[in-house]
Each structure stands twice: as C-alpha cells, then as structure tokens.
Amino acid sequence: xxxxxxxxxxxxxxxxxxxxxxxxxxxxxxxxxxxxxxxxxxxxxxxxxxxxxxxxxxxxxxxxxxxxxxxxxxxxxxxxxxxxxxxxxxxxxxxxxxxxxxxxxxxxxxxxxxxxxxxx
Amino acid sequence: xxxxxxxxxxxxxxxxxxxxxxxxxxxxxxxxxxxxxxxxxxxxxxxxxxxxxxxxxxxxxxxxxxxxxxxxxxxxxxxxxxxxxxxxxxxxxxxxxxxxxxxxxxxxxxxxxxxxxxxxxxxxxxxxxxxxxxxxxxxxxxxxxxxxxxxxxxxxxxxxxxxxxxxxxxxxxxxxxxxxxxxxxxxxxxxxxxxxxxxxxxxxxxxxxxxxxxxxxxxxx
Numbered sequence: 264x265x266x267x268x269x270x271x272x273x274x275x276x277x278x279x280x281x282x283x284x285x286x287x288x289x290x291x292x293x294x295x296x297x298x299x300x301x302x303x304x305x306x307x308x309x310x311x312x313x314x315x316x317x318x319x320x321x322x323x324x325x326x327x328x329x330x331x332x333x334x335x336x337x338x339x340x341x342x343x344x345x346x347x348x349x350x351x352x353x354x355x356x357x358x359x360x361x362x363x364x365x366x367x368x369x370x371x372x373x374x375x376x377x378x379x380x381x382x383x
Numbered sequence: 384x385x386x387x388x389x390x391x392x393x394x395x396x397x398x399x400x401x402x403x404x405x406x407x408x409x410x411x412x413x414x415x416x417x418x419x420x421x422x423x424x425x426x427x428x429x430x431x432x433x434x435x436x437x438x439x440x441x442x443x444x445x446x447x448x449x450x451x452x453x454x455x456x457x458x459x460x461x462x463x464x465x466x467x468x469x470x471x472x473x474x475x476x477x478x479x480x481x482x483x484x485x486x487x488x489x490x491x492x493x494x495x496x497x498x499x500x501x502x503x504x505x506x507x508x509x510x511x512x513x514x515x516x517x518x519x520x521x522x523x524x525x526x527x528x529x530x531x532x533x534x535x536x537x538x539x540x541x542x543x544x545x546x547x548x549x550x551x552x553x554x555x556x557x558x559x560x561x562x563x564x565x566x567x568x569x570x571x572x573x574x575x576x577x578x579x580x581x582x583x584x585x586x587x588x589x590x591x592x593x594x595x596x597x598x599x600x601x602x603x604x
Contacts, residue, residue, distance in 0.1 A: 341463075341474050348460075349467040364558060369539070369550030372509060379503040382489065383453035 385442055387432065389492070390449040391424050392484045394576045398428040400436055406518065408435040420577055424484075424495055440496050448492075450507040452485050454534035458556060507533025509541075509548060516543035531561035531576075567597075 373379070388399040388409075399409035408431070413419055415427035433440060459477065463470040484491065489502055505513070511528040526541035526548065537559035542549040565575045568582050 337475050337478060340478075341471055342468070345460075345463050345467050345470075345474065348464045352461075352464045363535075363555040366552045366554060369541075369553045372506075372548065372550055376501070376503070379447075379505060380501060381451070381453075382504050383451060383457075 384444045385436070385438060386445045386447060387429065387440075387443045388447045388449065389425060389429070392422055392480070392488070394420050394422050396422050396425040396428065398425045398432050400432040402436065404517070408432050424491060426495060429496065440498050443498070443500060445501050445503055446492060446496075446498060447503045447505050447510075448488060449505060449510045451504045451534050452488055455507075456481060456486065458532075458535050462557075506536070508536045508539040508553070509550070512539065512541045512543070512548050516541075516548060519543075529560050531565055532556045532559055537561060 384403055386401040388401065390397050391412075396412040397410065398412075400407050410425075410428040410431045411421075412423060412425040412428045413421040415431070416423070429440075433443075459481070463474050492498060492502055508528045508530060511530060511533075512526045515528075516524060516526050521543070522545060524543045526539075526543050528536075528539040528541070530537060535555045536553050537556055538554040539550060540552045542551060564579060564582070568579050569575050571582060573579075573581055
C-alpha cells in the first residue's frame, strides 16, 4: 500500500510500514536530485490513478512533480546555448590577449553606496 | 545605526548584526534548523539577531549580502563554457538553484523579511578582509585573504588603514590555493566545504612522505 501526502514544500511517502519524508525545496538547495523527484512523481501518479479520487489535488501534485521538466529545458539550453557560446568563446580567445594568470592589479574599491547596491 | 549581514545559498547560512560599527550578535542557521551546514535562507538566525538586539527589521538601515551574485554567475557560466561538454552534470545541478534562489536574492530578502531599506552587495573577498581587519586591534595592517573562490578572486592583498581597505593585488580563478586544498580534501575521501578542517587536523599526525611529490614549490610557480 502506497500512501502519499504532499503539503506545502514537503512530501510524505508511506510504503506499508516504512515512512520517508522528502522536502523538495531542500532537495533543490542541496543540489537537485532527479531521483527524489522521480519518486514523488511516480508515487503520486500511481496513488491517485489507482484510487481515482480528488483529481484537482492530483493535478496540483502533478504540477509540483513536473519540476522534473527542468531537466527537459536544461538539456537543450546546455547543448545548444552553451555549445554556441563555446564556439564564440573559442574565437574571442584567439583575438583577446587577456590573461588571468599571476598577480593582477586590483581596482580601487568604490566609495559610492550606489555601486554596492548593484548585484554586479 | 544597525547593519544586518547575511550569507545564504552556498554553505552555512548565517546572519550577523552590527550596531555603530560593532558586532553585537551573530548566528548560524544550522543551530536552529538542526541541519548540518544548512544553506537555506537564514530566517531563524536573522530572527534571533533581531530579538537579541530588541529591534525589528524596520530599525535596520542596511542589509549587506556577502557577495556580488551576478559577477559570480558570470564566472560560473564562463566556466561551463570553457569546460563544455564535460560541464553538463555540474550545469544541471547548479542552474536550477541559481535561477530559483541565488539570482533572486534581492527579492527573496524583501519578501521574506518585509524589508524596504537598502540592500548592499559586498564583493566576497572584501567581506573577508573587512571581517578580519575591522575587529582587529590594528589601525594599519596588511590584509591577506585566501579563499576557494569568491566572484573571480581567489587571493587578495589589501592595505587596511583606519576605516579604509585598499585593494592592492589579486589572483583570479582558476588559480586557487583554496581550491587546491579542497581538491586534496576530496581526494582523501572527505567532503568539500565541510571537512577541510579534518585534513588540517589529521596533517599534524602524519609524516611528510609525499612532500616531494606534492611540494607547493613544484605545483606553484
């Protein structure tokens, strides 16, 4: 018997006498775990389809589970986006003579508060 | 004047409260959540600092964050590009966290704390330099920061003079003594950003059998 409860930010999965608590937000913080989301997705789907109750809740849980879609988005971003950037970077490096090696002269720290408000 | 310092979303989230240039309290989030090296937003630590000082968030003039997130993101993306296609797994692990948390730090601070004042982003190594020079008894001193990596900087040399910190020279990523230390930590089977202190402690009990092989003179030119 598989029982799944998803409250805000936490997913509790009971498999017979064994209990497991998965916290998706914490999982993201501690480096995204594909396996954890797979477990949530599989368990929620199977549970709700087998019982056939509360479809609204099912879709809400499904939306949460579809954070896994990040995987589908990130794959093309990486291989196309970063790949193209790599080509551009390679050519720019041929032109640029900028070096990050050795001691570099530091820029003066800004005394303007405005510059510290910038995230860059 | 109160200034609240925050570090979050890397390792060991924490908060510190400064009143008129003096640190009056500081706390790590892991002490409240009981999660070792907790890197979540330090709501509990901030709450503790404010309660300790008997103030509310509206009494805080500035909130200072410990790094420039966009500059660090630039370095991370550039590293992904340079190490393509071998950087896919680190990319997949890091990007969701960056998109959901780290790049949105400004709005997260405002939303979670209900804060309307100014938020400042201090360069990582300058924050280290300030944390060692300002509480020291010296009015003038050389400051040397060696870290894994901040935004780009891995080592910084500064001159502290009164209330000024003057940057002199710096070394940039990927040349990093701190990351070299972390690499050896990982090589020995320990966790990076967690167990470096164990390597340091155990070193005193060992014999320098591999000294010639890993001599810094050979590694660092």
